[in-house]
Amino acid sequence: MVVFGIDLVLLIPALMISATPVLLAAIGEAIVEKSGVLNLGVEGMMIIGAVIGFIIAVNTQIPIYGFLCAAIAGALLSIIFAVLTQFMMSNQVATGLGLTMVGLGLSALIGKPYEGIKSPTLTKFEIPFLSDIPILGPMFFSHDAIVYLSILVVAVVALIVNKTRWGLVLRAVGENQEAAHALGYKVVRIRFIAIMFGGAMAGLGGAYISLARVPQWTEGMTAGAGWIALALVVFASWKPWRVLIGAYLFGGITVLQLNLQAIGVAIPVEILSMSPYLVTIVVLVGISLFGHHTAPGSLARPFHASQ
Amino acid sequence: MIAMLRLEKRRNVSRAWAVTTPLIAVFLTMLFGGIMFGLLLDEFASAFSAIKLIFWDPLFDESFASYARPQLLVKAGPIILIAIGLSIGFKAGIWNIGAEGQYILGAIFGASVALSFYPQESIFIFPIMVLAGAVGGFIWGLIPALLKVYFKTNEILVSLMLVYVAENILASVSQGLLRNPDGMGFPGSRNFKDYPSAFNEEIIINSGMHWGVITAFISVILAYFLFLKHQKGYEIRISGEAPKAAYFAGINPSKTIIFCLGTSGLLAGMAGLFEVAGPAGQITISFNSGYGFTAIIVAFLGRLNPIGILLAGLLMALTYIGGEIAQLMLGLPGASIQLLQGMLLFFLLATDIFTNYRLKFRSL
Numbered sequence: 120m121v122v123f124g125i126d127l128v129l130l131i132p133a134l135m136i137s138a139t140p141v142l143l144a145a146i147g148e149a150i151v152e153k154s155g156v157l158n159l160g161v162e163g164m165m166i167i168g169a170v171i172g173f174i175i176a177v178n179t180q181i182p183i184y185g186f187l188c189a190a191i192a193g194a195l196l197s198i199i200f201a202v203l204t205q206f207m208m209s210n211q212v213a214t215g216l217g218l219t220m221v222g223l224g225l226s227a228l229i230g231k232p233y234e235g236i237k238s239p240t241l242t243k244f245e246i247p248f249l250s251d252i253p254i255l256g257p258m259f260f261s262h263d264a265i266v267y268l269s270i271l272v273v274a275v276v277a278l279i280v281n282k283t284r285w286g287l288v289l290r291a292v293g294e295n296q297e298a299a300h301a302l303g304y305k306v307v308r309i310r311f312i313a314i315m316f317g318g319a320m321a322g323l324g325g326a327y328i329s330l331a332r333v334p335q336w337t338e339g340m341t342a343g344a345g346w347i348a349l350a351l352v353v354f355a356s357w358k359p360w361r362v363l364i365g366a367y368l369f370g371g372i373t374v375l376q377l378n379l380q381a382i383g384v385a386i387p388v389e390i391l392s393m394s395p396y397l398v399t400i401v402v403l404v405g406i407s408l409f410g411h412h413t414a415p416g417s418l419a420r421p422f423h424a425s426q
Numbered sequence: 427m428i429a430m431l432r433l434e435k436r437r438n439v440s441r442a443w444a445v446t447t448p449l450i451a452v453f454l455t456m457l458f459g460g461i462m463f464g465l466l467l468d469e470f471a472s473a474f475s476a477i478k479l480i481f482w483d484p485l486f487d488e489s490f491a492s493y494a495r496p497q498l499l500v501k502a503g504p505i506i507l508i509a510i511g512l513s514i515g516f517k518a519g520i521w522n523i524g525a526e527g528q529y530i531l532g533a534i535f536g537a538s539v540a541l542s543f544y545p546q547e548s549i550f551i552f553p554i555m556v557l558a559g560a561v562g563g564f565i566w567g568l569i570p571a572l573l574k575v576y577f578k579t580n581e582i583l584v585s586l587m588l589v590y591v592a593e594n595i596l597a598s599v600s601q602g603l604l605r606n607p608d609g610m611g612f613p614g615s616r617n618f619k620d621y622p623s624a625f626n627e628e629i630i631i632n633s634g635m636h637w638g639v640i641t642a643f644i645s646v647i648l649a650y651f652l653f654l655k656h657q658k659g660y661e662i663r664i665s666g667e668a669p670k671a672a673y674f675a676g677i678n679p680s681k682t683i684i685f686c687l688g689t690s691g692l693l694a695g696m697a698g699l700f701e702v703a704g705p706a707g708q709i710t711i712s713f714n715s716g717y718g719f720t721a722i723i724v725a726f727l728g729r730l731n732p733i734g735i736l737l738a739g740l741l742m743a744l745t746y747i748g749g750e751i752a753q754l755m756l757g758l759p760g761a762s763i764q765l766l767q768g769m770l771l772f773f774l775l776a777t778d779i780f781t782n783y784r785l786k787f788r789s790l
Contacts, residue, residue: 159582199772208433208782209775212521212582213726217775220719221768227761228466338761343590350583389598396590400573403584407577423435423783 128254130374135266136332138370140165140324140341142269144348145355145362146276147320152352153280154313155293155417159215160200162345163222164193164318165325170226172326173238173336180239186265186326193322194315196222201314205307208421219345227338238334241265265327270363272320277359289313293415296422306422321345343396350399354406356413365402372398433783443781448727448734451773452741456481458773459766467756476756480748480766494747496634500705501746503639504529504697506739508721510645511690513730514652519666520686524570524585525694526718527592528563532695533702534599535562537615537709540624541604544616551623556637556699563695564688566592571687575680581687589718600709615709618702626704638700642739645693649732662686694718716764723771742767 144161151158168189176185200218203209241263280286291299292309300306328344329336347369355361376391384391456477464473484494508525515522522528536559543551570584599605604615618625629635653659664672665682673679697717706713724742728734749763 203772203775207776207779209778210726213722213771214775216523216722217768217771220723221765221772224761224764224766224768228759228765231759231761343586346583346586350580350587353580353583387598387602389594393591393594396587400579400584400587403579404573404577407579423433 130371130378132262133374134367134370135262136370137373138366139266139269140327140332141344141348141351141369142363142366143265143272143324143327144321144345145351145366146269146273146359147317147324148348149352149355149357149359149362150276150280150289150320151313151317152418153293153357153415154289154310155296155415155420155422156204156310156314157211157215157419158197158200158218158314158317159212159349160197160218160222160345161215161317161321161348162341162343163219164196164321165222165328165345165348166226166339166341167196167222168193168322168325169329169341170230170233170325170336171322173329174229174233176238176326176330177233177236182239182241182330183264185238185330186323189322189326190319191322193325194319197314197318197321200318201311204421205310205314208423211419211421223339230336230338233336234338236336238330238336240334241331263331265323265331273359273363280359290415293417296417296420300422300424306424310422321348324348347395347399350403353414354402356406357415369395369399432786433779434786436782436784440781444729447777447781448729448738448774450777451727451770454773454777455766455770458769462765463752463756463758463762466758466762472756476752476758479752479755480745480763484744484747484751490751492632494751496628496632497747498740498743499634499639500636500743502739502743503636503642504701504717505721505724505742506736507638507642507645507697507700508690508694508718509724509728509735509739510642510649510732511693512721513725513728513732513735514649514662515686515690516725517653517666517730518662518682518686519669520574520683521582522567522570522585522687522690523582523722524566524587524589524718525690525721526714526716527585527589528566528691528694529698529701529718530589530592530596530714531566531698532559532563533698533706533709533713534596534604535559535695536699537604537618537702538599540618540621540703541616543623544621547623549623552626552637552703555624555703556696559695559699560692561695563698564692566695567687567689567691568684571684574683574687581683585687593714596709596714597711600711604709606708613711617708618704619707624703626700636700636704638697638704641696641700643736646732646736649735653732658685694721720767723767726771727774745770 144165148158148161171192172185172189175188176182196218200214203214204211243263280289288304289309292304292306296306325341328341333340351362351365351369354365373395376394379386380388380391460473460477463476483490485491508529512522512525536555539558540551540555566588569588570581573579573584574581600615601613606614606616626636626638653663661672661677662682664675665677665679702709702713720742724735724738728738745763745766749760752758753760
């Protein structure tokens with residue numbers, strides 16, 4: 120299965136690996152935005168997840184502990200955002216940006232001694248029978264646990280948001296905070312939980328970069344993945360399964376440009392490196408042109424019960 | 427009887443709190459920053475000396491002041507210039523967070539003009555460079571503006587994506603198009619220090635005052651009058667505070683978007699040119715030092731008020747210089763300063779509540 124000098128059997132798994140970090144972060148942020156909160160600190164929570172995950176995994180030599188701690192670290196960092204925006208009514212745009220800056224600074228600080236170390240490798244999880252299918256097996260059924268987990272998270276989130284009472288309450292809070300409050304729903308509490316879920320997912324996504332995709336720790340290694348996750352949520356019109364499609368499309372572009380760089384296509388490296396960001400812009404424009412504007416009604420609006 | 431704290435929205439923003447909260451935020455940053463540094467250095471005794479080294483010594487300690495005082499203006503100039511531009515948009519609720527990209531593009535445009543004139547000497551070269559820098563930043567700011575106007579695309583995401591695009595362009599030109607032909611293959615352009623007509627020289631020796639700093643001061647004054655006296659400033663404020671009222675008053679939102687993003691891009695572009703033609707000296711892969719992002723903090727810390735931004739910019743420049751000194755003297759990692767700046771923004775946002783809300787004790 121070789122197309123234009125690129126082997127599809129290798130491309131698809133690489134695509135899924137490169138998509139997983141943004142997929143995790145974006146599905147978390149989708150829930151946060153569904154609850155009516157815009158957290159621009161995804162990049163900061165991701166990089167904290169990346170550094171904490173890496174440090175724990177290197178010290179324990181057990182990657183799963185790394186992922187676990189990364190999720191906790193991301194959630195802890197998001198608590199700062201939650202307290203500031205939900206209890207102190209701070210501007211969500213400014214607070215989110217602050218979170219990104221603090222995350223980048225803090226991660227560089229605590230990650231310094233860990234530069235240049237290799238992380239323990241993540242074991243591949245071969246699904247019995249399915250992974251033995253020629254071509255399709257190695258493409259889709261022999262990944263590490265986090266890749267499967269990310270897809271599972273999307274499925275569960277889609278189910279909860281669309282089919283359960285919890286999902287209904289979450290959407291009510293996001294669409295019309297005053298009405299939800301009048302109905303007796305705890306707007307602030309629900310948003311607090313949503314924000315922490317978003318933080319945990321971003322932390323997990325970050326850890327996947329430093330433990331699986333690269334796998335190494337370097338300062339600022341998330342390189343805008345958090346922002347792309349934010350763009351993905353818009354691209355997906357806040358729908359979980361579309362987040363997955365968007366993430367894999369994006370992963371495909373990233374892997375493709377890396378492959379093109381590797382085989383030495385006569386396009387300057389810089390043009391290829393900037394292509395994921397340019398494509399994101401083009402896609403955002405496309406979505407605005409053809410998509411529906413289904414942003415939650417109360418997105419980024421502060422809420423105080425006295426109003 | 428249990429006393430409970432309750433928040434009550436103020437009818438008007440408290441002016442007294444608006445002035446005091448940034449000061450409280452700075453104090454809290456010093457306190458918690460000191461504790462953080464104490465932990466980092468494993469002894470609390472050095473915590474105080476680190477804070478003194480960052481916030482006090484650059485200005486008042488004789489051994490550092492000769493170097494640090496001029497640096498204060500060199501670093502504050504671009505930050506203030508960018509933050510003034512950003513504050514105009516922030517007031518209107520238009521979030522340009524890609525000033526770093528506009529800054530880079532301004533530098534590239536301006537430097538390209540200068541290098542195309544090399545080695546001719548003329549007093550017109552520098553003004554043309556400034557103009558080119560402004561145009562470069564303006565164009566880069568106009569992209570998210572036009573996309574927002576015509577396609578309703580989110581300007582936060584587009585302006586930020588364009589930072590990464592700009593960084594790649596910078597990497598490309600410093601290794602290719604603008605590379606110094608006499609540089610023995612090293613990346614980076616010619617150094618403007620060796621090209622008098624293009625060099626952004628200090629106006630007063632050892633003051634740090636160059637044309638960029640002057641421009642920053644002028645921008646502060648212009649912004650002050652824009653919001654105090656001018657119709658446009660009023661329109662911008664209304665667009666941010668009450669978008670519906672602005673719409674019914676016939677204020678064209680598209681024009682506001684283009685004006686805000688265009689102006690902030692223009693000022694960031696000029697800041698980039700002044701930096702590359704002066705303190706940085708040449709286009710290199712990493713000549714930009716994140717001023718575009720720091721300026722966001724400065725705009726908020728200054729409460730989007732021109733005078734406030736001027737003071738906040740000077741303070742932020744101080745943390746940069748103090749950070750460098752602390753790095754040198756105490757071996758503090760460079761990232762700790764970035765963290766300190768982030769903390770400052772957090773404390774400001776946290777204390778901000780007192781300007782809009784009143785704390786009330788209620789007994790149950």
